[in-house]
Amino acid sequence: MRAPPSRRPCCRAITIGRIQPSQTMTKEKPDANSRSARLPSSLLPAESIPAALLKLFEKAMNERGWKLATEGFWSESPYNSGHVAYYVMQHASGAWLLKSSERNAELDDVTEEDVEAGALNDDQIQAMWGKTLEQAQAESYEEIVAAWIKPPKSVTIKDAAKVLYEFIAASGGKAVDEPDDDGLLAD
Numbered sequence: 001m002r003a004p005p006s007r008r009p010c011c012r013a014i015t016i017g018r019i020q021p022s023q024t025m026t027k028e029k030p031d032a033n034s035r036s037a038r039l040p041s042s043l044l045p046a047e048s049i050p051a052a053l054l055k056l057f058e059k060a061m062n063e064r065g066w067k068l069a070t071e072g073f074w075s076e077s078p079y080n081s082g083h084v085a086y087y088v089m090q091h092a093s094g095a096w097l098l099k100s101s102e103r104n105a106e107l108d109d110v111t112e113e114d115v116e117a118g119a120l121n122d123d124q125i126q127a128m129w130g131k132t133l134e135q136a137q138a139e140s141y142e143e144i145v146a147a148w149i150k151p152p153k154s155v156t157i158k159d160a161a162k163v164l165y166e167f168i169a170a171s172g173g174k175a176v177d178e179p180d181d182d183g184l185l186a187d
Contacts, residue, residue, distance in 0.1 A: 041150040043167045065089050069161035072179035084174050088161040096148040096160035103140040158184045
């Protein structure tokens with residue numbers, strides 16, 4: 001089983017505008033709107049989002065309103081693959097967020113009978129280490145992978161999903177090789 005996704009740099013930020021002189025720091029307690037107001041319109045991978053802003057965005061991880069952009073299987077090699085789903089949501093600050101949810105696909109077709117019979121391969125045994133089959137199959141890793149700070153007001157949820165997903169995929173993130181038929185980007 002793979003370790004939880006790390007915050008390894010996979011992408012670089014793309015700036016879409018410039019900071020205006022009026023966008024300076026205030027002495028008021030900053031919120032997501034004031035923090036993002038200091039940034040130009042940008043597509044940012046998670047590791048480039050200012051820590052205080054990322055912390056505010058991460059509070060939205062379990063909120064309702066996330067819409068499935070795309071999901072399916074990804075593969076970098078026969079030894080490094082899995083299932084990933086990307087969700088998009090507009091944050092209260094106006095920024096569009098892209099969240100990934102990854103799970104280990106090694107256990108997709110495994111049953112309790114397979115476990116009891118000892119009919120598991122090494123990858124499946126490793127994925128279950130210290131857990132029941134039900135716990136291991138339910139385990140997933142979620143994180144904010146990108147944000148579109150100060151997007152144009154005309155951007156729709158489908159536009160945001162497309163731009164953010166293509167940004168992550170083109171920048172070395174996990175691209176879905178075998179997409180499912182669901183999501184905003186399903187054609």
